[in-house]
Amino acid sequence: MKAKATIHLSSRPSVISYAAVGGKKEGEGPLGDYFDKINDDPYLSCTTYEQAESKLQKQAVLICLNKAGLQPENVDVLFGGDLLNQCVSTTYGVRSFEIPFLGIYGACSTMSEGLALSSIFTDKGVCQKAMAVTSSHFCTAERQYRFPLTYAGQRPPTAQWTVTAGASLLVSQHCKAPYVKACTIGRIVDMDITDANNMGAAMAPAAFDTIRNFFEETGKTPSEFDCIVTGDLGKVGSRLFCDLMQRHGIDVSANHKDCGLMMYHMTDQDVHAGASGCGCAGSALCGYFLPKLKAGEIKNMLFAATGALLSPTTTQQGESIPCISHLVWLSSEDN
Amino acid sequence: MKAKATIHLSSRPSVISYAAVGGKKEGEGPLGDYFDKINDDPYLSCTTYEQAESKLQKQAVLICLNKAGLQPENVDVLFGGDLLNQCVSTTYGVRSFEIPFLGIYGACSTMSEGLALSSIFTDKGVCQKAMAVTSSHFCTAERQYRFPLTYAGQRPPTAQWTVTAGASLLVSQHCKAPYVKACTIGRIVDMDITDANNMGAAMAPAAFDTIRNFFEETGKTPSEFDCIVTGDLGKVGSRLFCDLMQRHGIDVSANHKDCGLMMYHMTDQDVHAGASGCGCAGSALCGYFLPKLKAGEIKNMLFAATGALLSPTTTQQGESIPCISHLVWLSSEDN
Numbered sequence: 001m002k003a004k005a006t007i008h009l010s011s012r013p014s015v016i017s018y019a020a021v022g023g024k025k026e027g028e029g030p031l032g033d034y035f036d037k038i039n040d041d042p043y044l045s046c047t048t049y050e051q052a053e054s055k056l057q058k059q060a061v062l063i064c065l066n067k068a069g070l071q072p073e074n075v076d077v078l079f080g081g082d083l084l085n086q087c088v089s090t091t092y093g094v095r096s097f098e099i100p101f102l103g104i105y106g107a108c109s110t111m112s113e114g115l116a117l118s119s120i121f122t123d124k125g126v127c128q129k130a131m132a133v134t135s136s137h138f139c140t141a142e143r144q145y146r147f148p149l150t151y152a153g154q155r156p157p158t159a160q161w162t163v164t165a166g167a168s169l170l171v172s173q174h175c176k177a178p179y180v181k182a183c184t185i186g187r188i189v190d191m192d193i194t195d196a197n198n199m200g201a202a203m204a205p206a207a208f209d210t211i212r213n214f215f216e217e218t219g220k221t222p223s224e225f226d227c228i229v230t231g232d233l234g235k236v237g238s239r240l241f242c243d244l245m246q247r248h249g250i251d252v253s254a255n256h257k258d259c260g261l262m263m264y265h266m267t268d269q270d271v272h273a274g275a276s277g278c279g280c281a282g283s284a285l286c287g288y289f290l291p292k293l294k295a296g297e298i299k300n301m302l303f304a305a306t307g308a309l310l311s312p313t314t315t316q317q318g319e320s321i322p323c324i325s326h327l328v329w330l331s332s333e334d335n
Numbered sequence: 336m337k338a339k340a341t342i343h344l345s346s347r348p349s350v351i352s353y354a355a356v357g358g359k360k361e362g363e364g365p366l367g368d369y370f371d372k373i374n375d376d377p378y379l380s381c382t383t384y385e386q387a388e389s390k391l392q393k394q395a396v397l398i399c400l401n402k403a404g405l406q407p408e409n410v411d412v413l414f415g416g417d418l419l420n421q422c423v424s425t426t427y428g429v430r431s432f433e434i435p436f437l438g439i440y441g442a443c444s445t446m447s448e449g450l451a452l453s454s455i456f457t458d459k460g461v462c463q464k465a466m467a468v469t470s471s472h473f474c475t476a477e478r479q480y481r482f483p484l485t486y487a488g489q490r491p492p493t494a495q496w497t498v499t500a501g502a503s504l505l506v507s508q509h510c511k512a513p514y515v516k517a518c519t520i521g522r523i524v525d526m527d528i529t530d531a532n533n534m535g536a537a538m539a540p541a542a543f544d545t546i547r548n549f550f551e552e553t554g555k556t557p558s559e560f561d562c563i564v565t566g567d568l569g570k571v572g573s574r575l576f577c578d579l580m581q582r583h584g585i586d587v588s589a590n591h592k593d594c595g596l597m598m599y600h601m602t603d604q605d606v607h608a609g610a611s612g613c614g615c616a617g618s619a620l621c622g623y624f625l626p627k628l629k630a631g632e633i634k635n636m637l638f639a640a641t642g643a644l645l646s647p648t649t650t651q652q653g654e655s656i657p658c659i660s661h662l663v664w665l666s667s668e669d670n
Contacts, residue, residue, distance in 0.1 A: 003411040005435040007461055048652050076338040077520055084646065085420040087440045091523060091644035095657040100340040100520035102448060103440035103644070103659075105422045113437060124459035126342055185412055185435035188426060309426035309438070311419065313479075317383050322430040324438075 005185045005210070006217040007116075009123040012179040012334065015115075016172045017068035020287030021059045022279075023138070023164030029264040034287035035165075036063045042139055042164065050088060053137035056166030056279070057082075057093030060286075061133055064168040072097040075170070076127030079114040081105050082135050082278050083162075084144060089135050093166075099131070107307030108203075108232050109186065110134040111167060111282035112326040115303070116183035118171040119328065123180070128173055135166040136277030145196070145312055158198040160234045161271035163263055167282030169290065177332045178293035184214040184327040188309065196315045200237025200260070200273055203306040206323035207233060208244040211304055214327050215250060222252045226298045229289065231281035231305030231325070232260035234274030259284035259305075281305035289330070296332045303328045340520045340545070341552040342451075344458040347514040347669065350450075351507045352403035355622030356394045357614075358473070358499030364599040369622035370500075371398045377474055377499065385423060388472035391501030391614070392417075392428030395621075396468055399503040407432040410505070411462030414449040416440050417470050417613050418497075419479060424470050428501075434466070442642030443538075443567050444521065445469040446502060446617035447661040450638070451518035453506040454663065458515075463508055470501040471612030480531070480647055493533040495569045495611035498598055502617030504625065512667045513628035519549040519662040523644065531650045535572025535595070535608055538641040541658035542568060543579040546639055549662050550585060557587045561633045564624065566616035566640030566660070567595035569609030594619035594640075616640035624665070631667045638663045 019036045027038035037059060044052040057080065065071065078097070080090040081104040094101065106113040114132025121130045139149060141162035147153040171180065189206040207230045215221065222228060233241055238258045245252045262284055263275035285303055292298040304327040310319070354371045362373035372394060379387040392415070400406065413432070415425040416439040429436065441448040449467025456465045474484060476497035482488040506515065524544050528537040542565045550556065557563060568576055573593045580587045597619055598610035620638055627633040639662040645654070 003408060003435065003462070003464075050648060050652065073338060081438075081440060083421070085648060086418070086442065086644065086646035088644070088646045088649050091657045092649065092654065095523040095525050098522045100338065101523050101659060102452070102520060102661075103416075105416060105438035105440040107421065117437070120456075120461055124461060126455055126459060127338070129338075185437060187433045188430040188436050190430050309421065309423070311421035311423045313385060313420060314423050314427065317385065319427065322426045324436060326437075 004217050005213050006182055007120060008182045009119055009180055011123050011174050012181060013119050013122040013171050013173055014175045015169050015178050015290055017064045018169040018286040018290045019060045019063035020283035021056055021166045022283055026163060026165055031263060031288050049137055049139040053089040053135050053140050054093035056135045057089055057133050060166035060168035061094060064170055068170055072099050075099045075129050075131045077102060077121060078131045079104050079117045080133040081110045083107060084140055106324060107309055108276060108278050108281060109305040109307030109324055109326050110278045111285055112303055112305035112328055115169060115328050116326050119180035119183060122171050122173050129170060131170045133168040134278040134282045136162050136279035138162045138164045141277060155272055156197045157272050158236050159272045160199060160260060160274050160276035162277040163275045163280040165279030165283035167279060167286040169286050178290060179331050179334060180328060181331050182329040184210050186210045186324040186326045188322045188324050190320050190322040192320045194320050196310060199276060199308045200234040201240055202308050202321040203323040204233055204237040204240035206325040207241050207304050207306045210325040210327050212248060222250060222255060225255060225300045225302055227255050227257050228252050228302045230258045232276040233258050233306060234260040236273050293330055293332045299333055300331045303330060339552050340548050341517055342455060343517045344454055344515055346458045346509050347516060348454045348457040348506050348508060349510045350513050350625055351505050352399045353504040353621035353625045354395045354398035355618035356391055356501045357618055361498060361500055364604060366598055366623050384472055384474040388424040388470050388475050389428035391470045392424055392468050395501035395503035396429060399505055403505055407434050410434045410464050410466050412437060412456060413466045414439050414452045415468040416445045418442060419475055441659060442644055443611060443613050443616060444640040444642030444659055444661050445613045446620055447638055447640035447663050450504060450663050451661050454515040454518060457506050457508050464505060466505045468503040469613040469617045471497050471614035473497045473499045476612060490607055491532045492607050493571050494607045495534060495595060495609050496606035497612040498610045498615040500614030500618035502614060502621040504621055513625060514666050514669060515663060516666050517664040519545050521545045521659040521661045523657045523659050525655050525657040527655045529655050531645060534611060534643045535569040536575055537643050537656040538658045539568055539572040539575035541660040542576050542639050542641045545660040545662050547583060547585060557585060557590060560590060560635045560637055562590050562592050563587050563637045565593045567611040568593050568641060569595040571608050628665055628667050634668055635666045638665060
């Protein structure tokens, strides 16, 4: 029998602060008003796109700390990661803060991995305040995964648009809503999909595996949650995900939301199958969902960001795409 | 005042199993006899070097589990990472095990990050058995960080040789020696060094920062440890590290060891300033040090692997090299 993947957080740690910063296109999308800051300049006044992405992380951490009235030295540990080779958006973005740092890699599932680890650390008394940060940038992702923008490569209909955004949140030992009640650590799922322009289809089975594990291990049902949020499955992946759940007797069609379908106006913003990138689920959580949990507009939600753990090298070598999804149960209710 | 970076593990979790696998050159080095398995073929019967590196991880995990008489389903969580873009040695190496997986990124400090997290998880009762794995491969690292091997690029005297090795260990709740007594989470340290062929010099200040923090926060002194082990500082970095410690009144010259200086015969094996790579500190720990701790030949040791958090892109953009070191206190004594 497999080990249980769900960890119950009995002390219910609190997400006491959060921040989301975005780019111009994100500002023009349906979530535009929910960002703490919009950067119209894709370079953010830096000389390279990579430096710009690092600056998104720096902005997100500073705004998050500022909203909590805290300084970097008040944070015990920072979990951070991103999509760039060797996670350099993070390491260069946060190096000046001098916070004890644990680098994580979960591709676009990074925010749920960081939130899960921050919640576990505070719940178990490892530390008092733990922070998570992530980012993505359209221009750095295009350069690395596909082509430099100036090549003007054609995108197939299943392709998703990498979100330019940074997101950060701060978890503290139990004090106020929203609370983190449990998390489910994902397993790597590889269904032998090899099309790197169809990440949604590759990632859907990972979201399904983790969310099903959560329901099986806790005895909870979908109707107990206002929303069940996946990371960035987009149009293709979301349909597959709901189908997979349905076939296994779990109906999430009434309360499933996908951050990849929320970020842009799907008819006007020319993003094909939707949004993607670590900043997608990260900024949707920190900009849109966490304030609604705090206000009690959302009572219970599952947040399951999804990541595709491939690299351009493995794609060139004809490998399939291993994927993962970590889940966090967030609640406005202290019980 | 900065938050304390040292976490005491009061229940003293046990490292119950460990495995190190290496390549031909590592087999011919001073630690050759300490590896569980030596692979003479750099391809490990695979078609690409990247697949070969993934296989090093798979071998290390399987031997580690086998020595403990356990199956993958007995492991609650696996922490893994490596140097390749998007950590693909790990994700492809461990995907078949279906163990709940948390990806980490700490460059060559990965084994100390994985060991620290595994120890924290078991100490705090998050789970019963946690595993850590990492790897590096000379040929994948050369291709990615410098040049494909066939270019026959010249290496400067400060350059280090990436170790071909995989390493894995399994941490359980308290049962037998060796025990993990504490760990110190590193901060990112960037001393403005920009020479990507001189990683030792870049990383030495990070090792110094973390080890000094440990001594300051615990009140311990170097003489209480049989050895104080750094990851892969090599010749240049080791000298700098000892100098930095000395200047701050901490004399580690009598018991400092560096995995980067232990892996190869420095006069015969043409490795310039020494060894490097996630597999360097990882296999030295799992092959050489842990068995000596188990046998009681080493009573107390500090293991502080070091990582350089740069990428080829940031080097090309003229950026300096942010570095990190995480520390773990290992002991054969149950008190």
